[in-house]
Amino acid sequence: MSKKVVVETTINGEATEFLCEPRQSLLEVLRDELELTGSKEGCLTGDCGACTVIINGRPTCSCLVLGVEAQGKKIDTIEGLARPEGLHVLQRKFLEHAALQCGICTPGFLMSAKALLDRNPSPTEAEIRYALAGNLCRCTGYDKIVRAVIDAANTLSGARAA
Numbered sequence: 001m002s003k004k005v006v007v008e009t010t011i012n013g014e015a016t017e018f019l020c021e022p023r024q025s026l027l028e029v030l031r032d033e034l035e036l037t038g039s040k041e042g043c044l045t046g047d048c049g050a051c052t053v054i055i056n057g058r059p060t061c062s063c064l065v066l067g068v069e070a071q072g073k074k075i076d077t078i079e080g081l082a083r084p085e086g087l088h089v090l091q092r093k094f095l096e097h098a099a100l101q102c103g104i105c106t107p108g109f110l111m112s113a114k115a116l117l118d119r120n121p122s123p124t125e126a127e128i129r130y131a132l133a134g135n136l137c138r139c140t141g142y143d144k145i146v147r148a149v150i151d152a153a154n155t156l157s158g159a160r161a162a
Helices: 026-035 089-097 106-119 125-129 141-162
Strands: 005-011 013-022 052-055 058-062 075-077
Touching: 013 026, 052 106, 058 106, 089 106, 089 141, 106 125, 106 141, 125 141
Parallel strands: 005 075
Antiparallel strands: 005 013, 052 058, 052 075
16 A cells, blocks of 8 residues: 555635545545545546546546646536535536436536636537537437537626626
8 A cells, every 4th residue: 555645735616635545546536535426437547528527727537637636736526516506507507408317427517518618608519519529428418418508608608798
């Protein structure tokens, strides 16, 4: 067993410190050490996107990042998406458009979509599909998911204009 390392980071806006083994993935740390179980284990090869989190503004498969690499980074997980006042607009639109079924892929899609809308508040459908290309879904097909993100972008841009 390796010596555990102390990692200091920011997760969902809160300063966080944890211990992890140098070989542990960020996904393992989030789920097993910090009990943030929203990010899902799908493939462990970065192909499915179920474990997507946002690290320093970029969507990232947490199964491909070591926990020790989180040192000093800003990480956003699905648990930080909703606020006390309610669901994030993306979460509401996923519900309205029935863009989720089993839920395994949903956190990854939401985090990829949030990263996109944070950097491009008015994406085209092609840009949305490109941004979500690293996320796989076996249940819904992709049209409802894309429609939900389009609707969320329209809602957010309308709120910005007001």
